Amino acid sequence: MSVAYLNGRYLPLDEARISPLDRGFLFAEGIYEVAAVIDGALVDSASHLARLERSTAAIGIALPIGLDRVEAVQTELVRRNSLTEGLVYLQVTRGADVTRDFIAPDGLAPTLFLFVQGRALLDVPAVRDGIAVATMPDLRWKRRDIKSTGLLAQAMAKQAARNAGAQEAWMVEDGFVTEGASSTAFIVTDEGIVTRPYSQAVLAGCTGAALSALAGDSGLAVVHRPFTVAEAQAAGEAFVTSASTLCLPVVRIDGRPVGDGRPGPVARRMRALYIDFARRTGTR
């Protein structure tokens, strides 16, 4: 059993316990982050920590420890678990109190929980095979820029996608793709790489942002605009980015092949650029 961190203590994950009065449990009043670990180093850590700070500020949760200390806990968990490849999960909630009032009392001690998952990120079959996505109505709330633990809509979309034989759901609102249930959506057209601009309608994906910058640096145009499902199906390529998938080619959308139905060169290049970036800039 792996070592986790809960409110200042390192402990076996299966011994970690919280009160069911925690407002993360009662109200989904919590924020989370997932950071990749490659070669034993945190990937793009500053970006994830900055988003953590934005999300917690947006709902008025004060992190119980500073961001530098959060990163120290993350790297300590990587070390204690001898993690070379996988994910570090972090969640902070407003804490527990007995009132169960929609308005939290002042002065609650936030709950901070981290654990790790060993998992292959680099050598996965989807790099060669690509993934299928199924489109779903976007049922989520309107502040998707806040990385909250209110993830039921995403879980339902992922389950519906699996039922449709797909590995990811692309959520659609007002005729346009917002994003994946747990990833950022990209298509490749004559304009270059197309992805939705940041707004309250989507999460500002750390991996997608880094990848967009890398693409720009390498001379590929990145266009931030919404796109439709039909555009995506007619695109030369499509791909998704996230901390856990890094960058994976999308080869089918609602059963229709994208391009020739096989992973394409842009997605392959983007993935290579991102992995190179991750290795150059990892935090130990």
Place this chain on the structure above:
Amino acid sequence: MSVAYLNGRYLPLDEARISPLDRGFLFAEGIYEVAAVIDGALVDSASHLARLERSTAAIGIALPIGLDRVEAVQTELVRRNSLTEGLVYLQVTRGADVTRDFIAPDGLAPTLFLFVQGRALLDVPAVRDGIAVATMPDLRWKRRDIKSTGLLAQAMAKQAARNAGAQEAWMVEDGFVTEGASSTAFIVTDEGIVTRPYSQAVLAGCTGAALSALAGDSGLAVVHRPFTVAEAQAAGEAFVTSASTLCLPVVRIDGRPVGDGRPGPVARRMRALYIDFARRTGTR
């Protein structure tokens, strides 16, 4: 400290503990119900249990015990805590597992948690003073008919309402009031009592439904249609219903008085009808 129930056990509330891997904590994959207790009896229990069954079915969580057994736990908690007036809170989640995958593995044991809160429901100042409401954009997800624990938008709306000097938020979408952050919204016009029809845009309020039936029985017309904030401000009366407020008059909306700015006769009559119903039909 009161006695709670967690997964088959009665225990002191402050000793109740769950794993932070619980999907209710990680994904807000949970359903809740709040039932009022008056004179030591559960109010409108069958209606709350039916909604619990609908909500859990909608997200594919199997209750670990039957509805009759759930009610027996509720009445046992009332008994053990000598609760005469207050609330019984119930939450069921998909349970805990180590994968933290958006798609839950099969065969998880759901988590079932109940606790009680002693609280005055009948003799509260708001009956005489009324409450103020502030309107807010409805930021919630699109399946509000499912009583999920993803309540961050509601908590934010309640906090914003308090900051505006109000006791409840009325959420507004496409120009119409959907409902209160934790209540059903009613106005009184020449047509009768007006409230929004049930759909995925609102929760089917148990208290509001019972009250609508009582109103109909007593000869008051109940019209199910959406209404605007301006209509509400121009209405003769307004009120809210919920398990915890029963029925309370709304005397100000965004600072403007409703009617003469004092609790009106229809809200008073509705509250009396509901309390009479609660006393006639309570479950011990």
